[in-house]
Amino acid sequence: MSIRLRLTVWYAGLMALTLVLSSVILYLVLNQSMTIETDTFLESKARDMSFSLQSALRLPDLDRFAEGDVYAQLLMPDLTIVDESKSLGDLGEPLDPEAARLALAGTSSFNTVVIRDVRVRVYTTRITIRGNQVRILQVGRSFERFEHTLTWLQRALLIGDLALVALATAVGWWMAGSSLRPIVRITRTVQSIGESQRLDQRVEYEGPHDEIGELVHTFNRMLAQLEASISAQRRFVADASHELRTPLTTLRLNIDLLRRDRTAEPPERAEVLDDIASELDRLSRLVQGLLDLARADAGFHLEKQPVRADEIVLDVYHQVRPAADGVVINLGETFPITFYANPDYLKQLLLILLDNAIKYTDPGGQVRFTVERDGEWVKFQVSDTGRGIAPEDLPHIFERFYRSRGVRRQRGTGLGLAVARWIAEEHGGHIDVESVPGRGATFTVWLPAGEPRPPASLQSS
Numbered sequence: 001m002s003i004r005l006r007l008t009v010w011y012a013g014l015m016a017l018t019l020v021l022s023s024v025i026l027y028l029v030l031n032q033s034m035t036i037e038t039d040t041f042l043e044s045k046a047r048d049m050s051f052s053l054q055s056a057l058r059l060p061d062l063d064r065f066a067e068g069d070v071y072a073q074l075l076m077p078d079l080t081i082v083d084e085s086k087s088l089g090d091l092g093e094p095l096d097p098e099a100a101r102l103a104l105a106g107t108s109s110f111n112t113v114v115i116r117d118v119r120v121r122v123y124t125t126r127i128t129i130r131g132n133q134v135r136i137l138q139v140g141r142s143f144e145r146f147e148h149t150l151t152w153l154q155r156a157l158l159i160g161d162l163a164l165v166a167l168a169t170a171v172g173w174w175m176a177g178s179s180l181r182p183i184v185r186i187t188r189t190v191q192s193i194g195e196s197q198r199l200d201q202r203v204e205y206e207g208p209h210d211e212i213g214e215l216v217h218t219f220n221r222m223l224a225q226l227e228a229s230i231s232a233q234r235r236f237v238a239d240a241s242h243e244l245r246t247p248l249t250t251l252r253l254n255i256d257l258l259r260r261d262r263t264a265e266p267p268e269r270a271e272v273l274d275d276i277a278s279e280l281d282r283l284s285r286l287v288q289g290l291l292d293l294a295r296a297d298a299g300f301h302l303e304k305q306p307v308r309a310d311e312i313v314l315d316v317y318h319q320v321r322p323a324a325d326g327v328v329i330n331l332g333e334t335f336p337i338t339f340y341a342n343p344d345y346l347k348q349l350l351l352i353l354l355d356n357a358i359k360y361t362d363p364g365g366q367v368r369f370t371v372e373r374d375g376e377w378v379k380f381q382v383s384d385t386g387r388g389i390a391p392e393d394l395p396h397i398f399e400r401f402y403r404s405r406g407v408r409r410q411r412g413t414g415l416g417l418a419v420a421r422w423i424a425e426e427h428g429g430h431i432d433v434e435s436v437p438g439r440g441a442t443f444t445v446w447l448p449a450g451e452p453r454p455p456a457s458l459q460s461s
């Protein structure tokens with residue numbers, strides 16, 4: 001059963017139940033109040049009659065009290081009829097013999113009896129006339145008039161209730177349908193995404209910001225995020241293949257050259273071999289960068305341990321100094337600083353920054369490399385006096401494969417800073433950059449000095 005049908009059935013069912021209950025109550029209350037009204041009327045009639053009967057010397061005419069739908073009878077204790085109103089039309093028998101016997105014993109009562117197929121309410125009481133003669137007085141009133149009203153009410157309630165239930169069903173069906181429509185749309189969109197594999201579709205919704213509105217909004221937001229991340233992945237794969245193709249083509253050309261021209265002079269061969277070595281170097285850097293980023297994307301987390309920041313800085317310094325290409329590297333003063341980090345990845349991060357500083361600074365320039373504790377942070381800084389970074393490049397240099405226009409002829413993959421940022425973030429830190437074009441750039445890495453969060457036990461490797 002669909003939700004729509006279920007909601008409608010519940011709605012209409014509850015409506016029907018409420019209507020039936022209230023109609024029954026209304027009917028019963030009306031019936032009861034009519035009976036009470038009749039009883040009061042009959043009692044007061046009986047009082048009037050008994051008063052006249054007791055005080056008169058001759059029996060008064062009962063028709064003075066009873067006419068139309070009101071009846072009266074006066075009985076002897078043996079239930080023979082002394083007198084009865086004309087409205088009874090010669091009934092010839094007591095209105096309610098059972099009640100008459102009870103009245104003789106002193107209990108007055110109200111009863112409903114059927115006389116000539118008409119329901120009649122009868123009040124029976126004992127009276128004493130002329131001092132000591134016991135008589136039974138029965139006063140009755142037919143229900144006929146009320147029954148008309150009640151039958152009419154019954155019909156009106158039945159028809160009204162049926163009409164209301166039909167209306168409730170229609171309104172319920174419409175309401176359930178219109179509030180579930182966005183869900184139908186979501187289903188269609190999901191189906192269509194499944195068939196077409198296109199994530200640029202959205203569910204249209206123009207309605208209040210209720211639960212359904214929230215659902216549509218969340219669903220659309222999720223689609224947008226999926227679309228962005230899948231298109232980033234696609235771009236990444238496309239860029240990566242493109243970047244991999246260039247060194248592979250160069251390698252292929254160089255190797256072909258060597259094979260074809262076996263008689264080439266040694267200096268020429270050495271040049272080609274150098275070229276091959278540098279392409280292989282570039283290729284392995286590229287693959288390493290891709291591997292790091294693929295791990296980052298797969299949710300890989302770094303294992304941390306207590307490390308000496310100053311020792312790592314010294315290590316990295318000794319490693320890059322021989323390849324400084326005429327750039328002077330100044331190491332700041334180092335003090336012992338211990339904190340939680342992954343030593344291999346921390347070295348990789350610092351190497352990426354120093355590599356850039358050396359690469360983008362002309363020979364004779366200077367690079368300053370420092371580490372210090374700054375409050376809650378361990379602060380590594382690499383600043384150079386090189387070409388600097390143009391303001392329009394600054395927001396993009398941490399993106400994968402992004403390289404400034406001016407450096408494209410220099411070796412590089414554009415993955416270095418993307419990896420560096422991931423490593424810093426994995427440590428719970430971040431990287432800042434400042435630069436004056438033509439004057440140099442300063443990269444500052446902030447890593448938390450305290451215990452690592454989340455705890456190392458939660459991290460997978």
Ligand code: ATP
Nearest residue numbers: 356357360388397403404412413414415416417441
């Ligand atoms: P690789 O992945 O081989 O390191 P890359 O150096 O080009 O290649 P990133 O290290 O990610 O890539 O740097 C991105 C870009 O940021 C560089 O291409 C360069 O334009 C700019 N850049 C980074 N560091 C500096 C710096 N110290 N001075 C000037 N420009 C820089």
Ligand code: MG
Nearest residue numbers: 356412416417
């Ligand atoms: Mg770099």
